[in-house]
Amino acid sequence: MDKGTEIYRELMDSLVEKSRSCVCANWVKNITLNANTDEAKRLKSVVESLTPKQREVLADNTLRAYMDGIYDTLCELEWYIDCKEMEITVEGEKLPTTKFEGLGNDFIGRRDGWEWPEK
DSSP states (O other): OOHHHHHHHHHHHHHHHHTTOOHHHHHHHHTOOOOOSHHHHHHHHHHHTSOHHHHHHHHHHHHHHHHHHHHHHHHHHHHHHHHHOOOOEETTEEOOTTSSSOHHHHHHHHHTTOOOOOO
16 A cells, blocks of 8 residues: 555544544533633533433534534545645645545545445
C-alpha cells in the first residue's frame, strides 16, 4: 500500500475514533461541566434538572451532532476537491481522497464497521 493511502486510512480511522466520544456529551451525561460563565451556569442548571435517562438521551444527541459536524466538514472538503481542484497533502504525500467512496462516505462507512478494500 502506498504511503498516501496509508495516511488517508489513518486519518479516517482517527476521525471515526474521535466521533465516538466528545467532551460535551460526556459532561451532559455526568454533569461534570465547570460552570465559569453565565451561559455555562444556565446550561448546567438545565442538565441538572434532567433525569439520568434524559441526560443520556441529550448526551447521545450531542454526540450525534458532533459526528454530523465531522461528516459535514468532510463533505465540504470533498466539494472543494471535486469542484475547486483542492488536494490534501500530508508529509509530501497527496491523499487519495477519491480512491474509495469519498471523504464523507468513507467516514460513515468506517464508523459503521466497513472494512477497507484492498485497492
